[in-house]
Amino acid sequence: MFGELSKAVVRECLTPKYPYMPREEWEGRIARARAMMKERGIDALFLATGQNQRYFFGSTRTYKNVYPAVCIVPADGPTAAAMESADSLVLETEGYAELNVGYRGDTEAPSKTAPDPVALIVELMKKLELSGKTVGMEYGDFMWWDCLTMNQWEGIRKEFPGTSFVDATDLIWDMRMIKTPWEVEVIRHLHTVTAKSYGQILSNAAPGVNERGLFYDMLRYWIDAGIVDSTNYTLSCLNAVQPFRDRQLVDGDWIMLDGGPTYKGYCADMQRFVRIGKVDPAFEASSRLASEGMWAVEEILKPGVTAGEIWEVAYSTMARKRPEMWYTARSRRMVGWVGHGIGLNIHEPPYFVEGSKAVLKPGMIVAVEVPSYHDKTFANMPEDTYLITNDGYEKLSIDLGPTETYIRT
CATH class of the missing domain: 3.40.350.10 (Creatinase/prolidase N-terminal domain)
Known part of the structure; x- marks a missing residue:
């Protein structure tokens, strides 16, 4: 048979x-x-x-x-x-x-x-x-x-x-969606290593620095820390998403640190922006707006909150200063979500989008990323990753530091 x-x-x-x-x-x-x-x-x-x-x-x-x-x-x-x-x-x-x-x-x-x-x-x-x-x-x-x-x-x-x-x-x-204690330890270690390696780029990026050299230093950090599965995506942005290249950074460039390596198949996901060269005060104000949205989300991030409520809090906070943010939030051209789950895939349910009834539960690991814009492009989109606990959260990407766009002159 x-x-x-x-x-x-x-x-x-x-x-x-x-x-x-x-x-x-x-x-x-x-x-x-x-x-x-x-x-x-x-x-x-x-x-x-x-x-x-x-x-x-x-x-x-x-x-x-x-x-x-x-x-x-x-x-x-x-x-x-x-x-x-x-x-x-x-x-x-x-x-x-x-x-x-x-x-x-x-x-x-x-x-x-x-x-x-x-x-x-x-x-x-x-x-x-x-x-x-x-x-x-x-x-x-x-x-x-x-x-x-x-x-x-x-x-x-x-x-x-x-x-x-x-x-x-x-x-x-x-x-x-609900991580076991073993998964939490794996993901916690992964995000600690990723945050510290990104911190090197945040500190060392400047005009005249070789872009590829920055990222090679970061890759070595991952390997030395035992994060050797693979890289997911870590990107440089010259006003568009691009891979890092063998070139010198110049005024006007900006670097977007996003994603990270994988470890035992689990994905890192955190994000910071670096702007090379001087910027005007209006840009800095736009950058801070995203941070204020992030801080507002952290105030309510706990079990029982819905994904739609997180979206609403993020955009309503920014809209107090920029009412046009409501239009941007619903635009087909701009990013409409403010976060998602994370695990073996870099983007997993639940998604933090308008009207979502998905409920946060203890054991979920989620990424929050709130965008703000200046002159029709990103000013900032910080992203941090959180373990939802019984009464709040643990920020797994805490070693990455402040959420404002980093200005390097």
């Missing part, structure tokens, strides 16, 4: 040599997922996005966008992953799966004995007795499939005519 599975290597992997996360963290995630699945009448989660595979199985893939990879969390039965053999070995080394199915990726070379990955995944699902069951899928917002093509998915789905495939996006986000 299981012809394609017989061509694969199937093993239990629960004792990784270099664990991505502690085993008790993984077991806790699976237990919470199963409890929520049973509440919602879901028999299994079918995961085809790299971020969710990492969240539930603790492993990354070497061959991104090359070979099919599927992870399955049943409400009852063994957790299972089907991946190309190299990715399967990574899972064995750093992640967890009660059934780790590794298959040869190339059906033509060096031999034609490699399994058909679609047929293999179908066999695995039947082995898990998912025929006629309800399977939760990543159909919703921000669930970007990067482990299957649509043709591969259709090939799988047609083999299960009696199975109900339903959207489980809300279940997944309900888990990912």
Whole structure:
């Protein structure tokens, strides 16, 4: 019955040599997922996005966008992953799966004995007795499939005519939005390192300084601190978003520090602006306006507040001095939000937009970024990241310092 599975290597992997996360963290995630699945009448989660595979199985893939990879969390039965053999070995080394199915990726070379990955995944699902069951899928917002093509998915789905495939996006986000203590420690360390490294640029940027040199110094800081996953995006802005270049800073340039590195897959996100050269008082007043909006948000940032209330407080504070801010806030040309959640993706729910009823809860980690403008472009858009606590917040980016635009002459 299981012809394609017989061509694969199937093993239990629960004792990784270099664990991505502690085993008790993984077991806790699976237990919470199963409890929520049973509440919602879901028999299994079918995961085809790299971020969710990492969240539930603790492993990354070497061959991104090359070979099919599927992870399955049943409400009852063994957790299972089907991946190309190299990715399967990574899972064995750093992640967890009660059934780790590794298959040869190339059906033509060096031999034609490699399994058909679609047929293999179908066999695995039947082995898990998912025929006629309800399977939760990543159909919703921000669930970007990067482990299957649509043709591969259709090939799988047609083999299960009696199975109900339903959207489980809300279940997944309900888990990912509330960080565990382990996640909080990872993200806290990441933001401390990022803030201190950005502080170097805030201190050293000046006319005549090499732009690329500033950023190379920052990259070395990340590596020395053990933040070695990857860089996300750290950008220089010459009145538009641009990567850093081998050039000397001159009067009129401005640098936008945004995003940051990733650590264990989690993203840093904080933002400060640096203006090179002298500016007029009107620019400084516009820059301070964004800071005042940020301070107003911090006054109300706690559990029970809605994302829409945060948006309203930020813009109403600025509009007391600049009534035209209401037009800017709703303009299609300018940034309309004032923040978002953060985690394995740099932008996650909830989004701080007008009218949003999403409620802040303890354990959420959110970024607040309030924009102000001068002469039809940014004057400032500081961004800080906060852990929502039981009665308020902890600012994870506190080492980044003041929120006003930094003027360097």
